[in-house]
Amino acid sequence: MKHTLTVLLRNRPGALSRVTGLFSGRCFNIESLCVAETFDPKISCLTLVTTGDAAIIEQITKQLHKLIDVITVLNVGEGEFVEREMALIRVRAEADTRAEVLRIIDIFRGKVVDVSPNSYALEITGSESKIKAVIDILRPLGIKEIVRTGKVAMARAPKK
Amino acid sequence: MSKIKGTQAIIKCLQEEGVELIFGYPGGAVIELYDELCKSDIRHILVRHEQGAVHAADGFARATGKVGVALLTSGPGATNGVTAIATAYCDSIPLVVMTGQVPRALIGNDAFQEVDIVGITRPCTKHNYLVYDPDELIPTIREAFYLASSGRPGPVLIDLPKDVMASMITYPAKTPIKMQTYQPNVKPHANQVAKACRACIKAKRPVLYVGGGVILSGAHEELRRFATRLNIPVTMTLMGLGGFPGTDPLSLGMLGMHGSYAANMSVAKSDLLIAIGSRFDDRVTGRLDAFAPQADIIHIDIDPSSISKNVGVDIPLVADCKLALEAINEWLDKAADFNQEETIALHQPWVDQVKEWDAKHPISYVDNDEVIKPQYVIETLHRLTGGNAIITTEVGQNQMWAAQFYKFNHPRRLLTSGGLGTMGYGLPAAIGAQLAFPDATVIDIAGDGSIQMNIQELATARECGAPVKIAILNNNYLGMVRQWQELFYNRHYASTVMEFTPDFVALAQAYGAVGLRAKTRAEVEPVIKEALATNNVVIMDFSIAREEGVFPMVPAGKATTEMLLV
Numbered sequence: 259m260k261h262t263l264t265v266l267l268r269n270r271p272g273a274l275s276r277v278t279g280l281f282s283g284r285c286f287n288i289e290s291l292c293v294a295e296t297f298d299p300k301i302s303c304l305t306l307v308t309t310g311d312a313a314i315i316e317q318i319t320k321q322l323h324k325l326i327d328v329i330t331v332l333n334v335g336e337g338e339f340v341e342r343e344m345a346l347i348r349v350r351a352e353a354d355t356r357a358e359v360l361r362i363i364d365i366f367r368g369k370v371v372d373v374s375p376n377s378y379a380l381e382i383t384g385s386e387s388k389i390k391a392v393i394d395i396l397r398p399l400g401i402k403e404i405v406r407t408g409k410v411a412m413a414r415a416p417k418k
Numbered sequence: 419m420s421k422i423k424g425t426q427a428i429i430k431c432l433q434e435e436g437v438e439l440i441f442g443y444p445g446g447a448v449i450e451l452y453d454e455l456c457k458s459d460i461r462h463i464l465v466r467h468e469q470g471a472v473h474a475a476d477g478f479a480r481a482t483g484k485v486g487v488a489l490l491t492s493g494p495g496a497t498n499g500v501t502a503i504a505t506a507y508c509d510s511i512p513l514v515v516m517t518g519q520v521p522r523a524l525i526g527n528d529a530f531q532e533v534d535i536v537g538i539t540r541p542c543t544k545h546n547y548l549v550y551d552p553d554e555l556i557p558t559i560r561e562a563f564y565l566a567s568s569g570r571p572g573p574v575l576i577d578l579p580k581d582v583m584a585s586m587i588t589y590p591a592k593t594p595i596k597m598q599t600y601q602p603n604v605k606p607h608a609n610q611v612a613k614a615c616r617a618c619i620k621a622k623r624p625v626l627y628v629g630g631g632v633i634l635s636g637a638h639e640e641l642r643r644f645a646t647r648l649n650i651p652v653t654m655t656l657m658g659l660g661g662f663p664g665t666d667p668l669s670l671g672m673l674g675m676h677g678s679y680a681a682n683m684s685v686a687k688s689d690l691l692i693a694i695g696s697r698f699d700d701r702v703t704g705r706l707d708a709f710a711p712q713a714d715i716i717h718i719d720i721d722p723s724s725i726s727k728n729v730g731v732d733i734p735l736v737a738d739c740k741l742a743l744e745a746i747n748e749w750l751d752k753a754a755d756f757n758q759e760e761t762i763a764l765h766q767p768w769v770d771q772v773k774e775w776d777a778k779h780p781i782s783y784v785d786n787d788e789v790i791k792p793q794y795v796i797e798t799l800h801r802l803t804g805g806n807a808i809i810t811t812e813v814g815q816n817q818m819w820a821a822q823f824y825k826f827n828h829p830r831r832l833l834t835s836g837g838l839g840t841m842g843y844g845l846p847a848a849i850g851a852q853l854a855f856p857d858a859t860v861i862d863i864a865g866d867g868s869i870q871m872n873i874q875e876l877a878t879a880r881e882c883g884a885p886v887k888i889a890i891l892n893n894n895y896l897g898m899v900r901q902w903q904e905l906f907y908n909r910h911y912a913s914t915v916m917e918f919t920p921d922f923v924a925l926a927q928a929y930g931a932v933g934l935r936a937k938t939r940a941e942v943e944p945v946i947k948e949a950l951a952t953n954n955v956v957i958m959d960f961s962i963a964r965e966e967g968v969f970p971m972v973p974a975g976k977a978t979t980e981m982l983l984v
Contacts, residue, residue, distance in 0.1 A: 317727060321723050329599050
């Protein structure tokens with residue numbers, strides 16, 4: 259089963275490799291990994307998607323906690339959360355399909371970010387399933403290249 | 419404030435941390451630090467190989483409970499230390515290892531004797547540092563000592579670029595260390611303590627499973643009080659030996675692959691397993707689904723990641739073992755529903771059952787009038803040292819026989835590489851322990867294979883005046899692997915026959931040490947007596963029964979009740 263973890267860690271040289279080394283050394287899986295500074299430049303936020311049963315996720319969480327550079331580990335899937343991913347997709351856009359590509363990207367509220375005589379580069383943001391839907395529908399038109407960010411996630415604030 | 423040189427500041431900081439002894443080996447990247455170190459009153463022990471330095475610091479740490487310190491140069495100096503760092507990591511031993519590094523401007527340029535030791539040791543240290551900012555030098559060293567010795571202890575490595583050490587810095591005043599990201603939970607949770615106590619009182623067939631955490635936290639007295647007042651039999655891991663007196667009637671000795679019949683049977687049949695400072699290692703559990711199948715499990719450990727890692731736990735108690743046992747004993751002192759006599763009586767039929775198992779299949783061997791049995795050597799060492807020696811071991815049969823036949827009554831008397839199983843550990847560790855306790859008898863129980871892995875440290879022992887004794891159980895085999903080959907590989911002794919073995923007596927003499935040899939049983943006792951009376955390094959070379967095995971033995975992957983007996 260997939261789990262999304264957000265990890266706050268000290269923004270120090272080597273901190274990221276402690277996390278990735280932990281995963282490779284203990285044969286835990288990393289499906290995607292996304293890391294950047296938080297509003298506090300001394301702290302980085304890492305969003306990590308992994309798979310495993312409850313016992314494995316418990317071990318992953320505990321082992322992450324044990325790393326000296328790690329501040330908090332949150333399994334956002336345990337509550338309500340929002341997740342987003344961005345994809346840049348270069349798709350064939352010849353005379354016969356240019357209009358069709360634009361219609362599709364409009365439906366998914368994407369943007370054209372680069373244009374060439376025979377292709378468009380599109381920017382799409384959304385959940386994993388939305389990105390997948392876009393890719394599926396563009397595929398018959400001829401996808402030339404895809405770059406994805408991996409997931410970022412944030413727990414929803416309490417409603418009360 | 420006036421500035422001082424980084425190297426001076428390092429020495430001052432080490433003195434503040436109470437360091438009196440450093441094991442190391444100089445080189446280009448640390449030459450300036452050595453210049454300063456050897457002007458100070460900190461004693462430096464020059465080893466003959468960097469692995470020996472870190473093992474010696476480890477032996478010092480295990481024997482004393484203090485942080486062991488090693489100093490290595492960059493590149494090969496640092497990489498030579500890695501095996502010993504991993505050894506300490508697996509057994510949670512507090513070390514600070516300082517390595518020199520090339521100047522900052524050269525890092526990443528494949529400079530002479532440059533290696534990314536921080537990258538290499540990341541998975542085998544509790545934490546490690548490359549000091550890039552000279553102002554961080556002293557705070558980093560202080561933090562390293564704090565990390566090494568607190569929580570679940572472990573080795574911490576500090577990589578020190580040569581130019582950082584040569585910088586002029588302001589020496590910062592010492593302030594209490596507070597780390598946002600590291601606050602080990604040492605105090606037990608009161609509810610969990612109560613739950614654990616109630617389970618212990620209620621159980622009919624409880625058994626203790628004690629590991630190295632009891633020794634690291636100094637909980638042996640609290641443990642003894644607890645086990646005695648509730649009348650609970652005690653099994654120990656290799657790392658836990660000495661955590662409870664081996665000659666106490668409640669002791670069942672070691673459990674697991676080479677554990678006693680009674681220890682393994684009691685765990686298999688128990689209804690409550692109380693794990694304290696142990697980690698359900700595969701050498702203890704055997705086949706996991708057959709480990710303590712009828713038991714509820716209480717697990718006391720300071721490391722949350724140890725809990726329910728290999729075996730699901732019913733009552734976890736994340737705390738320092740000593741504080742947890744203190745809290746448990748206090749709860750029992752006050753509990754209205756606890757009656758000591760009743761509990762002792764309740765557990766007595768179980769204790770009788772366990773003792774019956776022990777009487778049926780005690781740890782034993784078939785002695786021989788002529789040929790030296792290794793177990794007889796260990797028993798004789800035990801008798802002639804009154805059980806009071808500090809014993810280090812190498813790894814393999816020598817280690818298991820030492821664990822089975824030297825009944826450890828006190829903690830910090832068995833220094834052995836348990837988790838990593840590092841051959842070559844025993845001699846340098848013995849040197850570290852001997853320097854910590856100059857008046858103690860320190861004996862490395864070795865095999866003819868493993869002693870050769872760090873035999874160069876004989877020179878260190880001679881030079882620094884550490885009169886360690888080395889008992890080689892010599893069978894011209896890599897005995898433990900040979901035993902597996904005998905049992906499971908159709909006696910195909912692939913590469914386990916030592917076709918050539920040096921003359922250890924002559925070797926001892928070449929190092930200015932004393933070499934003694936025993937070839938028959940009758941010669942064993944006189945040789946040991948002479949060795950113990952000699953104030954010098956002594957090698958005792960015992961020609962033992964070549965194909966003697968370590969029993970009981972649980973074959974790898976089998977249930978611990980499926981023991982091969984003597």
